[in-house]
Every structure is written in structure tokens, then in C-alpha cells.
Amino acid sequence: MPKNKHITQKKKMPNGITFGMVSVILMGMAIVLILTSIKTYLSNQIYYESKIVNKQTREVAALKAEKVLLEQSVEALKFKNRVTDTIFTIQEDE
Numbered sequence: 001m002p003k004n005k006h007i008t009q010k011k012k013m014p015n016g017i018t019f020g021m022v023s024v025i026l027m028g029m030a031i032v033l034i035l036t037s038i039k040t041y042l043s044n045q046i047y048y049e050s051k052i053v054n055k056q057t058r059e060v061a062a063l064k065a066e067k068v069l070l071e072q073s074v075e076a077l078k079f080k081n082r083v084t085d086t087i088f089t090i091q092e093d094e
């Protein structure tokens with residue numbers, strides 16, 4: 001009879017929350033927290049790097065504009081120098 005009793009008896013399933021469930025939930029939350037913090041860190045790094053790139057882009061644009069103005073100034077001085085040399089040559093001939 002003990003064999004029948006063993007066969008008819010069902011295995012008891014634990015009721016409620018088990019330690020395994022809690023550990024799985026905690027590991028899942030830890031993974032989500034780690035991934036979220038990595039994403040936040042990378043987003044912040046991208047933001048600060050883009051600020052630096054934008055600043056340097058503005059500086060480059062300003063320097064290019066200044067270069068154009070300086071080239072125009074040099075051309076004006078070259079023209080003035082040629083005209084002045086011509087005037088001195090004309091005055092020496094007279």
C-alpha cells in the first residue's frame with residue numbers, strides 16, 4: 001500500500017513568492033538600471049561633445065570670415081602701394 005500512497009500523492013507547489021522569484025526580479029531590475037545608466041551616461045557625453053563641436057564650428061566660421069576680410073585688406077594695401085609707387089615714379093620724372 002505504501003506504493004499507491006506515493007503515486008497518488010501530488011507534489012506540493014510552493015504558494016506565494018519564492019526566493020528564486022525575488023532574485024530573478026532583482027536581477028532584472030539591476031540589468032534595467034545598469035542599461036539605463038549607461039544610456040544616460042552616453043547621452044550626456046554626446047551632448048557635451050556636440051557642444052564642443054558646435055563651439056569649434058562657430059570659431060572656424062568666424063576665422064574664415066576674418067580671413068576673407070584680411071585678404072581684402074591685403075589686396076587693398078597692395079593696390080594702394082602700387083598706386084603710391086606709380087605716383088612717386090611720376091613725381092620723380094617731373
